[in-house]
Amino acid sequence: MNIHEYQAKELFEKYGVASPNGQVAGTAEEAEAAARAIIADGGGKQLVIKAQVHAGGRGKGTFKNGFQGGVHLVESPEQVAEIAEKMIGQTLVTKQTGEEGKLVSKVMIAEAVDIERELYLAILMDRETCRPVIVASTEGGMDIEEVAESTPDKIVRQFIHPLAGLQGYEVRKLAKALELTGDQAKQFGRLIKNLYSLFLKSDCSMVEINPLVVTPDGDILALDAKFGFDDNALYRHPDIVAYRDTDEEDPREVEASKFDLNYIGLDGNIACLVNGAGLAMATMDIIKHYGGDPANFLDVGGGASKEQVSAAFKIILGDPNVKGILVNIFGGIMQCDIIAQGILAAAKETGLSIPLIVRLEGTNVAQGRELIANSDLDVITAESLNDAAQKAVAAVSA
Amino acid sequence: MSILVDENTKVLVQGITGGFGGKHAQLSLDYGTQIVAGVTPGKGGQIFGEKTPVFDTCAEAAQETGATVSAIFVPPPFAADAILEAVDAELDLVVCITEGIPVADMMRVKEIMRGSKTRLIGPNCPGIVTPGRGEDSHGGCRIGIAPGYIHKRGNVGVVSRSGTLTYEAVYQLTELGYGQSTCVGIGGDPINGTSHLDVLKMFNDDPETEAIIMIGEIGGNAEAEAARWAKDNCSKPIAGFIAGATAPPGRRMGHAGAIVGGADDTAEAKKAILAECGIAVSETPSDMGKTLVGML
Numbered sequence: 284m285n286i287h288e289y290q291a292k293e294l295f296e297k298y299g300v301a302s303p304n305g306q307v308a309g310t311a312e313e314a315e316a317a318a319r320a321i322i323a324d325g326g327g328k329q330l331v332i333k334a335q336v337h338a339g340g341r342g343k344g345t346f347k348n349g350f351q352g353g354v355h356l357v358e359s360p361e362q363v364a365e366i367a368e369k370m371i372g373q374t375l376v377t378k379q380t381g382e383e384g385k386l387v388s389k390v391m392i393a394e395a396v397d398i399e400r401e402l403y404l405a406i407l408m409d410r411e412t413c414r415p416v417i418v419a420s421t422e423g424g425m426d427i428e429e430v431a432e433s434t435p436d437k438i439v440r441q442f443i444h445p446l447a448g449l450q451g452y453e454v455r456k457l458a459k460a461l462e463l464t465g466d467q468a469k470q471f472g473r474l475i476k477n478l479y480s481l482f483l484k485s486d487c488s489m490v491e492i493n494p495l496v497v498t499p500d501g502d503i504l505a506l507d508a509k510f511g512f513d514d515n516a517l518y519r520h521p522d523i524v525a526y527r528d529t530d531e532e533d534p535r536e537v538e539a540s541k542f543d544l545n546y547i548g549l550d551g552n553i554a555c556l557v558n559g560a561g562l563a564m565a566t567m568d569i570i571k572h573y574g575g576d577p578a579n580f581l582d583v584g585g586g587a588s589k590e591q592v593s594a595a596f597k598i599i600l601g602d603p604n605v606k607g608i609l610v611n612i613f614g615g616i617m618q619c620d621i622i623a624q625g626i627l628a629a630a631k632e633t634g635l636s637i638p639l640i641v642r643l644e645g646t647n648v649a650q651g652r653e654l655i656a657n658s659d660l661d662v663i664t665a666e667s668l669n670d671a672a673q674k675a676v677a678a679v680s681a
Numbered sequence: 682m683s684i685l686v687d688e689n690t691k692v693l694v695q696g697i698t699g700g701f702g703g704k705h706a707q708l709s710l711d712y713g714t715q716i717v718a719g720v721t722p723g724k725g726g727q728i729f730g731e732k733t734p735v736f737d738t739c740a741e742a743a744q745e746t747g748a749t750v751s752a753i754f755v756p757p758p759f760a761a762d763a764i765l766e767a768v769d770a771e772l773d774l775v776v777c778i779t780e781g782i783p784v785a786d787m788m789r790v791k792e793i794m795r796g797s798k799t800r801l802i803g804p805n806c807p808g809i810v811t812p813g814r815g816e817d818s819h820g821g822c823r824i825g826i827a828p829g830y831i832h833k834r835g836n837v838g839v840v841s842r843s844g845t846l847t848y849e850a851v852y853q854l855t856e857l858g859y860g861q862s863t864c865v866g867i868g869g870d871p872i873n874g875t876s877h878l879d880v881l882k883m884f885n886d887d888p889e890t891e892a893i894i895m896i897g898e899i900g901g902n903a904e905a906e907a908a909r910w911a912k913d914n915c916s917k918p919i920a921g922f923i924a925g926a927t928a929p930p931g932r933r934m935g936h937a938g939a940i941v942g943g944a945d946d947t948a949e950a951k952k953a954i955l956a957e958c959g960i961a962v963s964e965t966p967s968d969m970g971k972t973l974v975g976m977l
Contacts, residue, residue: 560935561843
């Protein structure tokens with residue numbers, strides 16, 4: 284689950300991680316008011332206005348209405364309103380959004396900050412060591428993957444004991460690696476302790492601050508932040524779930540999540556409906572192997588009630604790219620005849636008119652296959668995974 | 682021999698009084714597994730099914746029935762605690778089926794378990810099956826949610842992160858006439874109790890296991906680690922498959938651990954490493970059984 288920059292700022296404020304003064308706005312009027320408030324507060328510093336989307340590369344992006352750039356330095360509250368008008372309700376296309384771009388519903392107005400140094404700071408869950416790891420580098424403000432390639436010695440990793448937590452000596456090590464001394468080292472110490480607390484208490488999978496800036500005045504501020512949250516832990520964070528912006532997500536995936544379906548939309552034309560994540564991935568793989576292109580990943584899980592199968596069909600059919608559907612079910616606990624009933628009902632209900640290839644294996648497979656054979660629906664049946672994939676690819680190319 | 686469990690293993694089920702736990706406890710009993718107790722706090726004294734006693738705690742259950750292994754069917758918010766209770770009761774093996782346990786909880790469980798005698802398999806796993814010698818492999822030990830009848834007693838060890846993809850491999854083997862010694866589902870979470878490598882070592886030492894199928898997927902380095910060890914240390918032929926060649930980077934493909942982190946944990950990268958280490962890589966999930974048989 285992703286969150287917006289202004290929501291990240293809210294989390295930072297809650298946990299005491301310093302960031303530039305800023306406010307979110309949903310209209311040009313709000314934006315202007317925010318600008319005035321920040322100027323009054325900060326004593327006339329320059330401001331910046333930033334489009335709020337779940338994607339990077341905003342500065343170099345272009346709006347579909349022709350307006351250039353999702354991030355602008357501004358001189359006055361009037362100019363803030365002017366630019367906000369050009370951004371809010373418009374679609375911003377950046378390198379990371381794909382050509383469809385993303386709708387901008389909010390903008391953030393913040394104090395523009397003078398930068399003396401740009402640092403990099405992140406906390407992740409490291410799966411190999413099963414520990415949180417703090418990653419820090421003096422090379423902030425750039426692509427950290429490039430830094431890892433060209434100057435890996437400039438990246439420092441500190442693994443934290445999962446029960447003992449962040450220790451004072453570890454904080455000092457990090458400050459030293461970031462070449463921070465005196466008051467700056469103290470500020471950093473507060474910031475990293477609070478950030479670590481935020482990371483654990485919010486069940487983050489990742490928090491990345493790039494850049495973490497040192498201003499000429501010697502202040503240390505988080506200028507931008509990226510968050511990842513552990514989906515498994517969201518049940519205990521209703522406040523974070525409230526940050527979810529379904530406008531930023533693939534509508535098919537939003538619909539699927541309502542039915543507890545694990546769905547990821549792709550670009551191909553052969554839709555899949557499978558039980559089990561590993562088998563679902565493998566089904567996509569074998570379609571590709573035979574020259575086809577999967578339209579989605581879809582794991583109906585161990586339950587696959589009639590309602591879920593129906594919902595899955597509707598979501599699949601809502602995708603205009605889909606030219607055929609491959610159902611691959613290995614019924615362990617799930618009985619093949621029950622699945623067959625669900626599929627036939629869903630196909631009838633949705634008025635299915637594209638090829639449907641069904642491969643059933645497992646419990647009650649004979650009954651399941653019989654039900655399908657006896658139905659008046661035009662279903663292509665397959666025996667093995669190989670057979671199913673080849674038939675699906677052929678049916679869609681025909 | 683098989684590994685970890687066999688027809689003599691006594692098993693308790695934590696969460697037996699829940700719908701999911703109860704259903705699978707019964708299926709295990711039908712398969713011939715020795716489910717000797719259930720544990721649900723507050724429901725001690727009840728009887729599950731025909732005659733399986735339910736206890737309030739793992740310690741009591743183990744004490745009274747001699748159970749040495751636990752199957753955990755407890756919802757995510759309470760599952761980590763259930764694991765730790767089983768560890769505290771000094772069971773030999775804990776198999777946690779639960780999907781959805783927060784990563785931070787598992788991180789803490791792993792740390793707390795350091796040095797304990799208990800082995801954890803999972804979480805988010807289909808479980809473990811040592812097939813029996815009866816009809817449809819009845820009479821073995823089935824812990825978890827796998828369909829019993831697809832198995833056949835034999836000499837191929839199977840280790841996998843996925844559930845239904847494992848059943849695919851097992852069924853292919855059974856249809857080809859090759860049975861299994863033990864099938865271990867290690868689960869799809871990024872932090873788990875037992876790795877591919879751990880299981881390979883056990884299969885390598887097991888006289889009944891003559892060949893191995895290893896099934897992996899995108900995300901993490903478990904398969905690479907196992908393959909590198911196997912190259913120099915495993916005396917038995919291994920066939921492998923890695924799911925997720927078509928998975929887009931950075932997206933979680935169902936399993937919490939199935940997410941491409943970089944260049945090294947894509948399906949392509951892993952297949953290449955497996956091949957370099959002398960593992961026969963199945964190109965498609967349909968050929969896992971055939972690929973292994975081809976090595977024998």
